[in-house]
């Protein structure tokens with residue numbers, strides 16, 4: 340019989356899953372969440388575009404459903420996210436950008452949003468992704484050239500962290516980013532972190548999204564990312580883990596437009612099962628690493644079961660089964676590889 344993941348990893352890290360409100364009432368995902376998770380993340384409904392209707396006006400309807408389900412089932416909640424370039428309502432930036440007061444106006448809107456939202460969820464979330472994906476993907480400035488960066492400069496990250504800390508003195512504050520397993524991107528993120536720490540900004544940890552594949556990355560790269568964080572006295576969360584079945588996509592597949600992506604697999608074919616086996620091996624290698632690193636306090640998969648995952652529409656529309664549970668919510672090879680050292684995928 341399948342052990343509960345939260346029991347299997349008890350004393351190591353919290354076991355999290357992201358979910359939409361619809362999934363907490365769904366016959367496939369609800370039992371998986373109740374059995375296996377002691378942490379969860381709202382996939383979309385706690386982002387600024389979902390909550391921040393206009394200045395000072397908030398919509399917590401869907402987020403409240405997630406919080407209520409979590410609390411009824413003894414599941415802790417990770418807050419995701421207070422600031423993200425992909426979820427930035429236009430009202431934050433309204434006004435004459437050439438006026439002398441524009442920067443201060445935008446900063447005040449950001450500070451008010453964070454103060455209000457962090458206060459609302461105080462005691463209900465144990466960590467916040469205060470800033471999501473601030474790191475540049477290319478050489479040069481470590482900062483992503485987002486609207487936030489353009490208006491407030493590099494200070495926007497410290498402004499956000501300080502506003503969150505002022506509203507809740509104990510919630511853990513995170514910067515969350517993807518591709519921390521990439522050596523160059525990790526160096527850029529750490530240069531941002533070092534600036535923040537030198538300035539005494541309140542930062543508790545780094546979230547590693549870990550959207551990975553059957554063939555990338557090597558364990559050593561992920562270990563190096565954890566160690567870079569740990570060395571700076573911070574903790575690690577794995578925040579968005581999934582293992583795409585497509586290990587053979589060229590780099591251009593992740594460009595805009597996406598070109599040359601591997602063609603869709605067909606369930607049940609030899610190629611499909613080969614990929615499922617490779618996925619199980621990758622999951623085992625990653626969870627073995629997580630369990631060996633005391634600085635890793637929380638590990639969240641970006642989804643519950645294979646019936647719902649963002650990877651069926653990104654980078655292109657195609658079949659993808661990137662999680663630990665199949666489309667019916669049953670444990671798959673990846674699950675057994677993680678919880679049973681003698682299981683051969």
Ligand code: G3I
Nearest residue numbers: 382383386419420425426471472517548579641648649653
């Ligand atoms: O709810 C609307 C629906 O009413 C509308 O008809 C439909 C038409 O496009 O859109 C629906 O909203 C979509 C939403 O997901 C819910 O399905 C948005 O368009 C779509 O952009 C949104 O995508 C989410 C994406 O973040 C952007 O916010 C994905 O579900 C979510 O998995 C993804 O998660 C991100 C993390 O937050 C940060 N790291 C990367 C990760 C994957 O992109």
